Amino acid sequence: MKKLLLLATFAVASHLVVLAQNIETATDAVKNMGLGWNLGNTLDANSASVADPSNDAYWGGQGLESETCWGQATTAKALFTMMKEAGFGAIRVPVTWYNHMDKDGNVNAQWMARVHEVVDMVIDNGLYCIVNVHHDTGADSNSRKSWIKADMTVYNNQKARYEHLWQQIAEEFKDYDQHLLFEAYNEMLDIKNSWCFASFNATNQYDATIAKSAYDAINSYAQSFVNTVRATGSNNSQRNLIVNTYASASGEGTWNSHLTDPLTQMNLPQDNVESHIIFEVHSYPTIAGYSLSTIKSNVNKFISGLNTHLVSKGAPVIVGEWGTSNVDAGTGKTDYEVNRDLMFDFATYFVRQAKANGIGTFYWMGISDGNSRSYPVFSQPDLAECLAKAYHGDDYQGKYPVLEEVESLLCFEGSKELGWGNGITIAADAFKVVGENCQLELTYSQTLGSGDDIQFFFGNWSSKPSVVVDGTTYGGDFNPSSVYKTGAGSNHVTTFTFSAADYAKLCQLGLIVHGTGITLTKAILINPNVSGIESLNIHPSSITHKYIDNGRVVIMKNGKRFTAIGQEIK
Numbered sequence: 001m002k003k004l005l006l007l008a009t010f011a012v013a014s015h016l017v018v019l020a021q022n023i024e025t026a027t028d029a030v031k032n033m034g035l036g037w038n039l040g041n042t043l044d045a046n047s048a049s050v051a052d053p054s055n056d057a058y059w060g061g062q063g064l065e066s067e068t069c070w071g072q073a074t075t076a077k078a079l080f081t082m083m084k085e086a087g088f089g090a091i092r093v094p095v096t097w098y099n100h101m102d103k104d105g106n107v108n109a110q111w112m113a114r115v116h117e118v119v120d121m122v123i124d125n126g127l128y129c130i131v132n133v134h135h136d137t138g139a140d141s142n143s144r145k146s147w148i149k150a151d152m153t154v155y156n157n158q159k160a161r162y163e164h165l166w167q168q169i170a171e172e173f174k175d176y177d178q179h180l181l182f183e184a185y186n187e188m189l190d191i192k193n194s195w196c197f198a199s200f201n202a203t204n205q206y207d208a209t210i211a212k213s214a215y216d217a218i219n220s221y222a223q224s225f226v227n228t229v230r231a232t233g234s235n236n237s238q239r240n241l242i243v244n245t246y247a248s249a250s251g252e253g254t255w256n257s258h259l260t261d262p263l264t265q266m267n268l269p270q271d272n273v274e275s276h277i278i279f280e281v282h283s284y285p286t287i288a289g290y291s292l293s294t295i296k297s298n299v300n301k302f303i304s305g306l307n308t309h310l311v312s313k314g315a316p317v318i319v320g321e322w323g324t325s326n327v328d329a330g331t332g333k334t335d336y337e338v339n340r341d342l343m344f345d346f347a348t349y350f351v352r353q354a355k356a357n358g359i360g361t362f363y364w365m366g367i368s369d370g371n372s373r374s375y376p377v378f379s380q381p382d383l384a385e386c387l388a389k390a391y392h393g394d395d396y397q398g399k400y401p402v403l404e405e406v407e408s409l410l411c412f413e414g415s416k417e418l419g420w421g422n423g424i425t426i427a428a429d430a431f432k433v434v435g436e437n438c439q440l441e442l443t444y445s446q447t448l449g450s451g452d453d454i455q456f457f458f459g460n461w462s463s464k465p466s467v468v469v470d471g472t473t474y475g476g477d478f479n480p481s482s483v484y485k486t487g488a489g490s491n492h493v494t495t496f497t498f499s500a501a502d503y504a505k506l507c508q509l510g511l512i513v514h515g516t517g518i519t520l521t522k523a524i525l526i527n528p529n530v531s532g533i534e535s536l537n538i539h540p541s542s543i544t545h546k547y548i549d550n551g552r553v554v555i556m557k558n559g560k561r562f563t564a565i566g567q568e569i570k
Contacts, residue, residue, distance in 0.1 A: 023178040023238040025275040027358065030316045033128040034089025035351070035391040036362030038321060043115060044094035044134040045070035046144070053098070053147040062099040064114055071427070071459070071510070073374035077121040082368070082376045087388030087398040090128035092320055092362045093118055094186065096135040097165055098147055105161040107168050116172060123179050130242065130320070130362075131173070132183035133165065139193045148221070150188045150198065150214035150246055159224060166228045174234040183242040183280065183320065184225035190214040190246075197258040198246050206258060215265035218246050226269040226277070242278045243269060248320065250281035251305045252298070263309035279310045282321040284364075287346050288339055295346050303357050311358075318360035322350070327364055336366070336380060344386045351390035363387060370510075371429035377401045379429065403433045412523040417447065418454070423514025424523060425459065431506040434525040438503065440467075440496045440511075441524045446480055448517030449487040454478045456496075459510030465502035469494060480518070495526075 024032065047069045050057040068074055080091060093115075100111035115131065122129040137148045147158060155162075166184075173180055190210055194200035198214035199207040222243040229236050246262035253259050263281075271277055283302065287295055306317050324335040324343055335343040354361045367387075372379040381400040388398045412424045431438055446452050456476050457464055464476025469483070480492055498506065513523065 023235060023240070023276070026240045026278045027275065027316045029128070029178065029181065029240045030278060030318060030358060030360045032089070033318075033360050035087060035387060036090040036092060036128075036130075036318070036320075036360055037083060037088050037367065038092045038094065038362055038364050039075065039118075040094060040365035041070040042067055042072045042075055042094075043118060044096045045072065046096045046099045046135055048099060048144045051141075051143055051145050053145060056103050058147075059098060059103045060101055060108060063108075064110060066096075066099060067114070071370055073371055075118050075121065075373070076376070077125065079368065079373050079376040080122050080125040080127060082378075082399070082401065084125045084127055085399040086378070086384050087392055087396060088127070090130065090360070090362065091122045092130040092132070092183075093122065094132055094134035097133060098136050101165065105164040105168075107165065112168070112172055119173065119176075119180065123176070128179050128181065130181045130183050131169065132186055132242075134186045137186045137188040139189055139195075146189070148185060148188060150190045150217045150221075151210075152213045152217050152220070154191070155217040155220050159220075162221065163224050163228045166225055167232065170229045170232040170236050174232050174236045176235060178235075178240065181240045181242055181278070182225075182229060183244070184222055185244060187248045187282065188218060188221070188244065188246065195247050196249060196253075197256070197261045200258075205256070211258075211261065214246060215261070218244075218265075219267045219269070222267070222269045226271055230272060238273050238276055240276050240278060241269075241271075242280050242318065242320070244280045244320070245310075248280060248282040250283045250302060250319070251309060252283065252285060252302050260305065260309060263305065266310065266313075268313045268315055275314075277315045279313075279315050279317045280320040281306065281310075281317065283319050284321075284323055284325045284327060285346075286325040287335060287342055288324075288326075292342065292345050295342070296349050299346075299350050299353055303353055303359065306359065307357065316358055316360075318362065319354065320362050321364040322361060323364045323366065327366060336383060344383065347383070347386055348390040351387060355391060361391075371427040372403070375401075375403065377403050379432070403429070406433055407527055409434055409525045410522070411525060412520065414521065416520045418513070418515040418518040418520055420514065423455075423512055424520065426511045426513070426523065426525065428459065428507050428510040430525055431503060431510070435527045435529075436500060436503050437527050437529045438498070439526045439528065440498075440513075441493060441522075441526055442496070442513070442520060443491075443493050443522035444480075444518050444520045445492070446486060446488055446490045446517060447519055448481070450481045452479060452481050452515070452517030454480070454494075454513065454515040454518055457512040457514075458505055459512055461512065462509075465498055465506065465511070467496040467498065469496055 045066055046062065047066065048058065049061055052058055083091065095115055097107060101107045119129050119131060137146050140146060148162060169182065190198045192199060192201035192210060199210040202210055225243065226241055229239065229241060245266045249262035251260040251263045266279065269277060285298060310317050326334050351361055367378055367380045367384040368376060369379045378384050378400050381402045385398060385400050389396050409430050411426045411430060416424060456467055466476060467474050467478060469478065481487060484492060
């Protein structure tokens with residue numbers, strides 16, 4: 001009976017296997033994964049209302065809505081189809097768990113099911129998938145403190161919860177084949193929240209006692225992870241497992257003698273099978289202001305250090321996150337914006353040298369970001385193509401669909417009484433699609449006789465863009481009662497325009513519209529200089545859109561694809 005059940009399961013889901021001994025070695029896995037990408041700021045996104053893990057309210061504070069709380073679209077299978085067709089072979093899926101489990105470490109069933117669903121989306125597209133424990137580690141802030149710290153006291157206090165978490169994850173996926181890998185933890189920091197190396201934030205930038213506790217803890221968490229996963233049996237008995245160095249530090253630089261400590265102090269966990277452990281580091285070097293020859297020299301030193309300090313211990317290495325130091329700065333001043341040629345040269349050399357040395361690379365986010373993922377299209381198609389050609393060769397021909405400018409986008413329709421924390425958000429990609437001449441047309445009514453206000457903020461709430469109405473500039477606030485000399489019950493349609501500088505920031509940050517004494521009924525982005533195929537409705541969750549697919553304009557409407565002349569593509 002058991003045998004028949006296993007065979008039936010295999011027939012339904014090709015990513016399940018019966019024989020654990022078929023799982024490839026870690027070295028083969030790194031080679032076969034190919035080019036990697038991170039589904040960042042998605043299942044790892046979190047917004048805790050309580051900072052302290054000792055408070056029971058810290059645990060389980062969010063539902064499935066957490067997936068989009070950092071501005072990303074809900075993940076769909078088509079995104080990974082696009083990544084596969086572009087030339088990527090593996091997806092790292094960062095997952096945060098504390099906001100979806102109770103104080104005893106029991107994971108919410110709906111959250112586990114959603115993680116399972118995304119894993120299936122990846123693997124069913126013929127891609128490798130890495131699942132991890134992500135922002136349960138990391139730097140503390142006023143709003144959130146990590147429950148997993150590189151400290152032996154914390155490890156001893158959290159050991160049971162940590163092992164219970166991994167026992168649940170491992171049981172959930174234990175019958176999946178070699179295309180699924182587990183990563184023990186993300187960037188784990190000491191009690192001082194030190195980057196670069198343990199105790200860096202201590203007095204004189206080093207404390208031997210804190211550092212020893214941190215490195216001992218890292219190795220203890222890694223060993224607990226391996227022991228827990230292996231104990232669940234089935235394919236987990238040989239599954240390839242990934243352990244990170246302290247802070248996922250890579251030992252880059254020469255300015256301090258302790259920079260290589262995260263590598264030298266990292267142990268290869270004891271395992272009851274050989275050749276199924278992978279080391280992971282992260283790398284975000286600064287390239288601005290350096291010559292390409294210096295950048296290449298630094299890449300060579302980086303790889304040499306990994307070979308010397310990690311590979312020599314008997315396991316291959318992946319760079320689970322990489323980019324440049326301001327890869328996701330979000331201010332319009334990333335290297336993609338201001339150092340594109342140098343960034344592409346660096347990326348090409350980095351990927352090629354890593355591949356030549358048997359090191360896997362997983363680019364952090366970028367390339368398809370924000371609303372672009374919902375279509376899906378690439379927000380940085382040239383960078384995606386650069387990475388693919390670096391890995392596969394200059395003759396590689398992948399697919400890199402992008403959105404084309406359209407004449408208008410309906411961003412909101414309904415009834416929304418604007419107030420503090422009660423407004424609408426227009427995604428950054430919406431501004432890119434409509435183009436730099438875009439105008440925002442708002443339809444609304446006044447609910448106050450005076451004191452009404454429409455306020456505009458960049459999507460990170462840092463500052464306000466200026467808006468121009470009928471030739472007059474307003475500094476991020478617009479008062480209809482003052483401008484139109486009207487009172488409660490009056491209806492208006494007002495068109496707002498933006499400066500070129502503010503448009504560039506809107507393309508990075510998006511726009512928040514809220515205010516006082518205003519009921520908003522419609523918001524449309526318009527480009528009066530574009531004669532598009534049709535106006536597009538993207539609210540609230542329509543997939544209708546228009547994009548370029550290998551040079552051909554394609555319209556998606558109601559799940560069907562049409563060419564520019566209206567012919568359905570079967």
